[in-house]
Amino acid sequence: MSRVKLLSLATAVPPFAARQDEAKAAGREMFGRKNLFDKLSSVFDNARIDQRNLVAPIEWYSKPHGWAERTALYVEATEALARDVARKAIASAGLVPADIDGFVFVSTTGIATPSIDARIAPGLGLRQNIRRVPMFGLGCAGGVTGLATAARLAAAEPGTKWLYVTVETCSISIRLDSDDPAAIVATAIFGDGAAGAVVSSEGEALATIVGGGEKLWPDTLGIMGWRVEDPGLAVVFDRAIPPFVEAELEQAIDKILADSGWRREDIDRFCCHPGGVKVIDAIETAMDLPVGTLDLEREVLADHGNMSAPTVMFVLERLIARGMPEKVMMTAFGPGFTCAGLLLTR
Structure with missing residues (x-):
């Protein structure tokens, strides 16, 4: 990999928040398998998490939701978070949207076709000839792999400026109907958030x-x-x-x-x-x-x-x-x- 500069870095979280004690109490109330929850509830106390942000109020998670509802929330929330960090990252790099040549977008907690990058690009003011690279399935590794991919693309075309955005809405996957202990662990540790950056072979670097x-x-x-x-x-x-x-x-x-x-x-x-x-x-x-x-x-x-x-x-x-x-x-x-x-x- 040729040397590529990290011009900016931005983060964002959704508007709803839950303290860990609130999440534990809500989980105890909402989970169908009370005995299993009580057996594993200490994971909330041992996770060393004080609070986390969510894409929906905590009441939303108490009701059953199918694929259509979960996907609708994923698209709405992810578009909003992606727009937020993209604008911050571009501005922090001292650029305007029309300066961006390529867009790498990483997310694994939902599906959208057209992909999120295509949905938000026109509203951001990105050019019509923007190169888009949506990436799915990377999970937690996507934070590093996505940034590395943007850097390699910027290195391959010196002078081009690449926007990288990752958004994950882990809380949408909370499954109150599950008898899998992993579902309770996920409820104890997962939050939602987004990050973005701009990389290029040129410019002032962080x-x-x-x-x-x-x-x-x-x-x-x-x-x-x-x-x-x-x-x-x-x-x-x-x-x-x-x-x-x-x-x-x-x-x-x-x-x-x-x-x-x-x-x-x-x-x-x-x-x-x-x-x-x-x-x-x-x-x-x-x-x-x-x-x-x-x-x-x-x-x-x-x-x-x-x-x-x-x-x-x-x-x-x-x-x-x-x-x-x-x-x-x-x-x-x-x-x-x-x-x-x-x-x-x-």
Whole structure:
């Protein structure tokens, strides 16, 4: 990957919010399997999440919704969040919409055809010859993979400016009818949010993207993802995620770094997707980081929950605000099972 500049970064959350104690009380009231909920309700207390933002008032989740209603809410909410972060990212880069040459859009928590980028492009003022790259199925890894894709496209055509937006509405997938323990875990940790950025080979940079890579493990399709069911998506969370990360992450990260000519000792700060408190702990263990090193990851998790793909961008935003270290590696895990990495310099 040629050197590409991160010109801007923006984040947004939907207007509704729920404290963790509210979410726990609502879950106890709404879930059909009371015994199962009571057995697993401690996950709300142990998740170390204070609150999260939602695309609908909490009362919406108490009623049954089919695919049509869930999809209508997904499209409406995702369009609004995507427009918000796109405008912020373009303005923060010192550009106007007509300056944008390409648009990478990442989302896995709903479906829309035409895709969200096509739906919002005219209203944003993007040109009619805009190149669009909608990406689906990346899950939590999409925050890193989407940004990496935009950077590679910008590198391939020097001087072009690429808008990257990711929106996830995890809460729409809440399934009160499920007897799967993963459904209760998802209710305890998921939130909704969006992030955006502009990248180019030219311009004033917040940071420079200099490399990246991925690791895909065979025979791991059941670790993380979505099952397509009636009346909606059903989350796939395997208990093996934290121990898998602890066992496999070090080798995967070292290989991604080596392919870019870096070593782990070169990294001043890892910027990680905070999928959950146990995952954060597993990353610190796997990478021999002192306990508490991933403080911003824990802050974002506490303030927003796991928003899937956008979450790591929230961490990067705080890292830049605090003072961008000289060399940073972004990491995120997603369905596949995959690890995505992206290398940035100050």
